[in-house]
Amino acid sequence: MARVVLAMSGGVDSSAAAYLLREQGHDVIGLFMRSGEAAETVCSTDLLPVVSIKPHHQGCCSASDAADARRVADRLDIPFHALNFRDEFTRIKDYFADEYAAGRTPNPCAMCNIWLKFGKLWDFARQVGADFIATGHYARVDGGDDPTGPPTPPSLNARLLRGRDEGKDQSYVLFGIRREILGRVLFPVGDRTKPEIRELARLAGIQTADKPDSQEICFIPDNDYAGFLGRYREPVETAGEIVDTTGRVLGQHAGYERYTIGQRRGLGLAFGEPRFVVKIDPELKQVVIGTREELGRSALTANRLNWLVDPPAGDLRCTAQIRYQQQAASATARLLDQDRLEVEFDDPQYGVAPGQAVVLFDGDVVLGGGWIA
Structure with a gap:
């Protein structure tokens, strides 16, 4: 069997993944990737475990989530590390702020997967002599390297597939995984549905079996994007005009970073038929509104x-x-x-x-x- 480093978020999916990997006989090492605000005591990337954790809600990367992950690791009797990737995660916050400032709509979860979860996770795995990494994502890998066989060079024949649960499939945000490591990636929950995973966790006595899924971006737990941007960066004047596709001024907006392409609700204007954001022009500070056909x-x-x-x-x-x-x-x-x-x-x-x-x-x-x- 293989040594596998598993990204543990403290949620039910990665907890169930830990249980499944251990039941398959693998040598599992749990890794919590701290990426939010620093806790009372958090280790750096020297592979030392966290000594104490001060509970504080910060989305899916909070100290309380780290505590949940540690409890699951203790329950399953697997080694556990919580490492501070705060510096690396600053890059994701910068990207998020830069994209909104440029009038674009960022996807921090996909970027986190590219830069952190399947970048630093793989680096950590190599440091501790592991040949495979795993997460609790709902996706599958077909044709990857065999974790039950002898070590071999990484295969380029592996394919990334959608998860079995169509409603929870996360393959879209995983497209950025490097092809050369895909054969060494395991998705233990990808062949099951979410209800099956929760039931599995309950039967295994895992404390996070009924823990709600995280719905917000982990560094914006209140879901207030504009508020985060205002706190994270020096204030910049982004207010301007709301116009239609002919350039006719329809009203004013408080900042174009509050809008995204396709948005219908929260426009602050009344129309006889549905209107959508069809363009954001950061140079003119304009939000352009149009019909569905124009969208x-x-x-x-x-x-x-x-x-x-x-x-x-x-x-x-x-x-x-x-x-x-x-x-x-x-x-x-x-x-x-x-x-x-x-x-x-x-x-x-x-x-x-x-x-x-x-x-x-x-x-x-x-x-x-x-x-x-």
Whole structure:
């Protein structure tokens, strides 16, 4: 069996993943990746365990979550480390603030997976002699390296697949995993549904079996994006005009960072029919409002690509997903150059937002993706 480093968030999914890996006979090491505010005592990346933790709610990366993860690790009798990645996580906060300042819609969860969970997690695994990493994400890996067999060089034949539970599938935010490590990634809960995982945790006596899922960005537990941006960065004047697609002024807004493409509610204006945010212009400080037809886009371009299969040589028929909880749509993708992709949809898509990811699928298989320009 293999030594596996598991990212433990203190939630039911990673807790159940720890139980499943241990039941399979693996040598499991739990790692809590502290990325919020510093607790009373938190170790640095010297591999020393936390001595004490002061409970304080901070989303999915809080001290109370670390305490939950430690209790599960103690229950399952597996080693546990809680490391301080505060400096690395500052990069994610900076990215979040920079994207909103540029009038784009960030996706911090996908970036956290790329930079932290499947970057630093893999680095830690190599430091402690582990050949595999695991998380509680609802996704699957097919054709990866065999954790029950002898060590082999990492395979490039592994495929990332959607999770069995369509309502909880998280493959969209995992498209940025490096292909060269995908074969060494395990998703123990990916073949099960959320109700099955909760029941498994209850039967195993895991304390987090009924813990609610985290719904907010971990560094914005009150879900107040504008408030966070105001506290995190020096105040910048972003208020301006709300206009229609012809440039006619309809009203005023308090800051364009409060809006995102496709937004319908909270516009502060009354219309005879639904209106949506169709564009954000940070230079003019304008939020552009239009009809559903004006919101629709038949094509997009993306950059900063990551492929989990060989890049296409010509037109690629696929389905393309533009938001985490949005259904993938039939499309044709083609490379414009080494790091730019064009996606042409069979039918117009609504809510194509610069800064979000577009992820390409062949059935359940994740082909790759990039960031909408």
